[in-house]
Amino acid sequence: MNPHRFNDQERAGVYRAIAERRDMRHFLHDPVEPEILARLLGAAHQAGSVGLMQPWRFIRITVPELRTRIHALVERERHRTAIALDQRHDEFMQLKVEGILDCGELLVVALPDQREKHVFGRRTLPEMDLASAACAIQNLWLAARAEGLGMGWVSLFDPDALAxxxxxxxxxxxxxxxxxxxxxxxxxxxxLELENWASPRPLSAMIWENGWGE
Structure with missing residues (x-):
């Protein structure tokens, strides 16, 4: 018996949050309770990070005019992405890709400046700052699902323009x-599976042994 193991109910809750996490695009306008938001950000901040660099910064958007301008940046990139998709242009434009104007809370996650001073774990893999920040986002995502809240990750924007x-x-x-x-x-x-845009691949296609494709 493993003494460090969670009990059956606790384990079931963890696996349920993982299985039922969704990249949400449809939201109600109801605000997120401050105490819940604090818990979610606390969960994000407990993520593992290479060299304990904690390379995540959260910018909470509370000004409606700023939210509108962020939405405009995303909309601009949405059209550019549709053009790049060529034959799937029209199909892509029918997808709902964000809920920026509808969601109760809008957060921008960013990597900080001066990250180059963090060498531990990044000398040959400098992108581990991004990987660490992604862990924080995933923590927030799973905690949100456990709280009964939806979350959607929007990546359709020009980073320089948003910065x-x-x-x-x-x-x-x-x-x-x-x-x-x-x-x-x-x-x-x-x-995206419901909209017939793409189908998830099975885990068996992702696992090899002792070498690539083995």
């Missing part, structure tokens, strides 16, 4: 716009 809009210092970089809030329901499957 300028938010007066970010040189060397910093926004990596995510997070839509967070109450939802009427969670998608039974990933939205």
């Amino acid at each position: 300028e809009l938010l007066n970010m210092p040189t060397g910093s970089r926004p990596i995510a716009i997070l839509c967070l809030g109450h939802v009427a329901e969670f998608y039974p499957k990933p939205m």
